[in-house]
Amino acid sequence: MFAVKKTPLPVIDADYLFRRIGEGFAIPYKPARSELLDGVFFQTGLRGGLGLQCTDIVHLCNLNTAYALMPAGTKVIVKLEGNARVRLDGQLLDLDAGDGDAAQPVATVLTLARPVRFTRSSIAGTRERMVVITLSPTWMDEAGLAGRLPGRHLGQLAWSPSQRTLAAVEQLLRPGDAEDPLVRLAMEGHCLDIIGDAFAQLLSKEFSQDHGLAPTHYRRICRLRRLLDSGAADRLDMHGIAQQMGCNATTLQQHFRQAFACTIFDYLRQRRLERAAAALQRDGVSVARAAEIAGYTSQANFSTAFRRHFGQPPKYFRSRL
Known part of the structure; x- marks a missing residue:
């Protein structure tokens, strides 16, 4: 059984977000109140390398959040409502669905060829309703979809969600008991419906x-x-x-x-740094061992390259354990 990250209470505070989102998550500026969000926020892993994040919340205060390392992958995003400003490595994510009665659903397929720094700014009183489905490279490969769409890093491909997709999103935002195997199968089915809608539209285009x-x-x-x-x-x-x-x-x-x-070896160098960062965060390896994983014989050179790539020294990633 996959571990499901889900709040049992309607009010979400900073402690919940730190525990559920994981290492690297940060709130750079102290919020005006301890209760941050009202509603439902959860994320879970499904079979075969599918990841699911569901958000249906109201912001109780102005809030800025950051995440130091967002894993690479293909993300299928459907937003029903919300205009929080999201940046990936400083680049604004163009996904504004509007607020309240003026909200209009928007959808995109986002490519992350490598991990990025995620930052998000939201305003008190606004609502956010969205689903993000993450497709791992393994899932894409086994589904026969790898290489079928342009894979430029941070590239976005907009598509128009069908009524069936919008209904599937609504169902995912009200999953019931997400630990029930039958509910999880239904969640996976809704995800596949959404993925199928997105790729059917996008593959009909010439890229x-x-x-x-x-x-x-x-x-x-x-x-x-x-x-x-x-x-x-x-x-x-x-x-x-x-x-x-x-x-x-x-x-x-x-x-x-x-x-x-980028060049082949620039990309390879980045990926080895990212594997080193993951080992620091996930396994708590020493900085010396992380340098070996990244292919550096000099720990000082590794620390310099690591800080240049992630904006933080290696010890910061270990200190989050």
Whole structure:
């Protein structure tokens, strides 16, 4: 049985958010009151690498929150109401559904090619009603959807939620006993309905001009990204990577930069830093061990690169345990 994170009470305070959201969560400025939100907020893992977050809350005070490390993945987002300002690595997420009677549902598929820093600002008295479904790279691969959509980091693809999707979102916002296996199956079914609606619309469009690559070339580059994400290429040079992909090294590097706006080894360096950060947060490894995971022989050089990438030193991530 998956652990379900769910509030039994209608009022949500800072302690609840810190315990439920996890390591790296922060409230940079002290709120005006201890009770922050009124309503329902929960997140849970479903089968096969699906993640679900449901929010139906009213902000009881002006609130700024931050999260130091949001995992990479594809996020299918449907917002029924709300205009909280969300930034990912400083870039504004364009997803304003309006407030009150003027609210209009909006939806997007968001690509996170690597973890990002999440910040959110909201105003007292406003309501937020939304569902976020996270698709892990493994889930995307097994579903046959990997590489089917443009995968540029922080790229957004807007789509129009159908009435069936809106009904599914309403059901997810009222899940009942989320620990009941039958309820969880129903939740998974609603998620699949929403995912199917989003991808059916988006796959009917032509996206080749977004990155300028032929579909076969783009799928190969996505396959390369999964290889880099897996850690299997950590000790390979460019020749070894090209052999793994069955492609000329120069062409591979050119296509990768064209699709993801960075070099292969810049991306690999980032992913190894992110795996080191995850080991610090999740497993509490030493900074020296984290440096080894990231491929650094010098702990000082590792700390410098880590701070440049995440904006915080490695010891900050360990101190959150």
